[in-house]
Amino acid sequence: MQPVVLRTLRVAPLSVPLSSPFVIATARMEATRAVLVQVELVRDDGVAFFGLGEAAALPPVTREDQPELLAALGRASSALEGLAIGPAVVRASSHGVAGLGAPVEALLDRTFEGSWVARAAVESALLDAFARAQGVAVDRLLAGEGTLARRLHTDITLSIAGPDEMVEAARAWSARGFDCFKVKVGHAWQRDCDALRAVHDALPGKRFRLDANEGFSAKQALALLDGVLGAGLVVECFEQPCRRDDVAGMVEVTRGSAVPVVADESIRSMDDLEQILRTGAARGVNLKLVKLGGPLAALAVGRRAKAEGMGVMAGAMVETRLGLSAMAHVVSALGGVDWVDLDTHLLLASDPFVGGMGTEGPRVEVGDDGTLGLGCEARGPGLSF
Numbered sequence: 001m002q003p004v005v006l007r008t009l010r011v012a013p014l015s016v017p018l019s020s021p022f023v024i025a026t027a028r029m030e031a032t033r034a035v036l037v038q039v040e041l042v043r044d045d046g047v048a049f050f051g052l053g054e055a056a057a058l059p060p061v062t063r064e065d066q067p068e069l070l071a072a073l074g075r076a077s078s079a080l081e082g083l084a085i086g087p088a089v090v091r092a093s094s095h096g097v098a099g100l101g102a103p104v105e106a107l108l109d110r111t112f113e114g115s116w117v118a119r120a121a122v123e124s125a126l127l128d129a130f131a132r133a134q135g136v137a138v139d140r141l142l143a144g145e146g147t148l149a150r151r152l153h154t155d156i157t158l159s160i161a162g163p164d165e166m167v168e169a170a171r172a173w174s175a176r177g178f179d180c181f182k183v184k185v186g187h188a189w190q191r192d193c194d195a196l197r198a199v200h201d202a203l204p205g206k207r208f209r210l211d212a213n214e215g216f217s218a219k220q221a222l223a224l225l226d227g228v229l230g231a232g233l234v235v236e237c238f239e240q241p242c243r244r245d246d247v248a249g250m251v252e253v254t255r256g257s258a259v260p261v262v263a264d265e266s267i268r269s270m271d272d273l274e275q276i277l278r279t280g281a282a283r284g285v286n287l288k289l290v291k292l293g294g295p296l297a298a299l300a301v302g303r304r305a306k307a308e309g310m311g312v313m314a315g316a317m318v319e320t321r322l323g324l325s326a327m328a329h330v331v332s333a334l335g336g337v338d339w340v341d342l343d344t345h346l347l348l349a350s351d352p353f354v355g356g357m358g359t360e361g362p363r364v365e366v367g368d369d370g371t372l373g374l375g376c377e378a379r380g381p382g383l384s385f
């Protein structure tokens with residue numbers, strides 16, 4: 001294992017139009033608002049290895065938007081160029097997992113204080129390039145000798161909509177093989193209930209995951225659960241029913257239903273996980289790279305959550321195949337998770353990448369023994385740095 005040095009860090013806007021607008025309780029978007037990061041690591045003998053990362057903004061879920069990300073990453077490039085990543089530090093990661101080494105991770109923490117979205121992209125790109133330099137895939141780099149889970153099964157997300165529109169969307173995805181719907185709720189529980197029951201009536205036997213994005217009080221959330229469970233829906237989990245600061249509400253829903261409550265907006269760090277374990281505010285956590293600051297923190301939080309017997313979901317912002325691939329490698333390195341929600345590439349009107357996470361309907365292939373890094377390359381003239 002030879003040391004490598006960061007020679008360049010380049011950024012470019014990554015604005016990919018969506019096939020149709022993405023609507024959740026707190027946001028609406030018509031194109032991705034991301035930044036593409038490319039790093040170049042150079043070995044002593046002059047051989048260069050490139051890595052890519054996606055900084056995916058989704059305001060107000062993320063504090064940052066594309067202009068702030070471009071500025072933060074532009075400022076960071078001079079601070080990081082010349083950074084050395086060597087074998088002596090690889091297994092001394094501050095997260096207690098194989099990674100880039102504690103000094104590198106601490107430098108990323110300082111450089112991107114307050115912009116975890118940007119940090120996640122740079123860390124992903126560094127891991128991608130570093131794994132390529134070692135001749136392995138990112139999941140193998142992260143897992144060491146651990147068991148990988150390279151075949152995953154994702155749900156498909158249905159935006160908030162009325163019953164007719166939601167049934168139409170569900171039918172179209174069902175025809176493409178999807179059997180589990182992650183349904184965005186949280187505007188009005190009765191209307192959400194009607195839409196969910198309509199999908200169940202039209203397509204019996206499907207499974208559901210709900211996501212309110214903080215939209216409900218505990219009573220509204222429990223009323224919605226009563227309504228849909230009473231109609232016979234199989235609900236696997238209920239993500240973030242209440243506001244992140246409404247801990248009592250989250251606890252009430254967790255205690256009031258057998259359906260596992262999954263924390264999403266409530267968990268942005270290992271400290272948040274510890275608080276959830278103390279308060280009993282959820283039975284599961286949703287890992288996302290841009291929220292936790294990168295693959296290494298996501299891996300560490302995922303391992304801790306699994307060790308505590310919590311359910312784990314792997315999610316994303318509205319991201320391209322690149323960002324989803326980085327998360328998929330974390331899932332593989334974790335040996336799998338309970339709920340895979342890596343579907344947002346299907347919302348895009350075009351795909352600016354080749355390789356990386358392979359998909360066919362709900363099936364996701366993380367990679368194989370020949371995969372180097374994330375295995376994902378940019379294509380097309382739109383992504384020049």
Ligand SMILES: [Mg+2]
Binds near residue numbers: 211213239240265286
């Ligand atoms: Mg969510």
